[in-house]
Amino acid sequence: MDSTSNEHPAAVPSAAGEEDERIIEATKSLRRHIGLAEDPTDPSSVASPNPEEPMFWIEVAPPSTRGAKCRLDSCTENIMPDDYRIAVNPGSNSFRGHQNSDYYHVACFERIADFSQAAFLDRVQPLTRRMWPFRNLKSSSMLDGNYLLDAGAERLTLEWKRSVGKLIDERDGVKAKDDSKDGLKDDSTDDSKDDLNPVFRNLLYNAGSSKYVPQEIPNMDTFERHLLTTTLAPNESDGPDDDDEWNLFDEYLVAREDDPTSLDSRHTLSATLFLWGQHVVLATSSNLTEKGKEQKEAELTPKAIRAIKRLAVTPMPDIQSAFRGGRF
Incomplete structure (x- = not known):
């Protein structure tokens, strides 16, 4: 899959009500965060490359009392322990110089990330036994059995990414x-x-x-x-x-x-x-x-x-x- 292939217009939701406006702004914010132009249909919208290269980690939410807040403003449900979630790392905000992750329900993230574009799909990475060192997690947390995907979710995520990537390449005329x-x-x-x-x-x-x-x-x-x-x-x-x-x-x-x-x-x-x-x-x-x-x-x-x-x-x-x- 080639992330430099022609980018198709992102599915930026139409403005219809307050929630749609939030989705539009969240979509633009995510695009800025990964170094893409806010609106691919607007020639005046300039992209600013992000040297941090944020990744979209598919992982399991760890134990917690109340769960984690979903980063999508229009979502009112917390991400509960054992739920599959997406962690954007590094996230868009920092705290005392530390770059935190942004957490989303998978379905919420799909509302603002257009996975029919290689620029988004290429950043998807299932959190597994081999990839955890790149997620900036403490080894003690991982060894407790937290965050890592189960075998089925690992295979399904990887096969989903491969299948969607193949469809993108065929659509964009990219040779395997x-x-x-x-x-x-x-x-x-x-x-x-x-x-x-x-x-x-x-x-x-x-x-x-x-x-x-x-x-x-x-x-x-x-x-x-x-x-x-x-x-x-x-x-x-x-x-x-x-x-x-x-x-x-x-x-x-x-x-x-x-x-x-x-x-x-x-x-x-x-x-x-x-x-x-x-x-x-x-x-x-x-x-x-x-x-x-x-x-x-x-x-x-x-x-x-x-x-x-x-x-x-x-x-x-x-x-x-x-x-x-x-x-x-």
């Missing part, structure tokens, strides 16, 4: 880069992921299936490969005779790489995470209401429940390697 490694060429008929080493792609998309055949991937971290083969595997199977295997992306991913109209919806990320989070509760909770029990029985098969419980786990860092690397 050949990032294959070790001289391996992709001879697969599935050209939707043709920028990946086919052996690595096999691991990413086929792990968990009874048809998955592990292959050697030179120089790949053993710890990470084990996670991708087990906890992070997107498939769940009942065995070789299973002709209806469960797949994480088929079940929850709202933005589809083969559907250009996915770019027309602002809320594909929040919808994906909402559907996933709802089923995590149904599959893992031991105190469901009668209505919840009925919903669980109607929507989740035993195979789905097994898969969701596995993917609801939060993959933690390889502590031994982290200590050796001096990150603690």
Whole structure:
């Protein structure tokens, strides 16, 4: 994906009432913060590059008594513990010289961030065991199990970003880069992921299936490969005779790489995470209401429940390697 590709007009809401005015101003403020012109349709609107390069971190809200205030002024709901949220880091305000993060509900942030533009999408980063050092978090907070995404949300966010990025590139006429490694060429008929080493792609998309055949991937971290083969595997199977295997992306991913109209919806990320989070509760909770029990029985098969419980786990860092690397 190329963030320098032609920028399409941002979906700045039309002025209709006080709330719309707030959304318009919040949209302009965010664009300024990431170094874009306030209004891409106005030639006189000048962009000022931001040397801080703010990132949009997808993470889990940590424990707190009242939750955190959503940065969108028109939102009256707090971001509660265990909710998925977006942290803009560094944020737009500083306190005593410290640049704080701005926190948003995912759906609220989608109202002001146009993810159909690469300039916004490229800044999205799921907070995982590998990326937490770049989020400026204390290691003690992360090791307590806070902030990091569960396995399902991690895979869904990354696949959402890849799918939307592919649609943007196709719309803007950007050719996919050949990032294959070790001289391996992709001879697969599935050209939707043709920028990946086919052996690595096999691991990413086929792990968990009874048809998955592990292959050697030179120089790949053993710890990470084990996670991708087990906890992070997107498939769940009942065995070789299973002709209806469960797949994480088929079940929850709202933005589809083969559907250009996915770019027309602002809320594909929040919808994906909402559907996933709802089923995590149904599959893992031991105190469901009668209505919840009925919903669980109607929507989740035993195979789905097994898969969701596995993917609801939060993959933690390889502590031994982290200590050796001096990150603690």
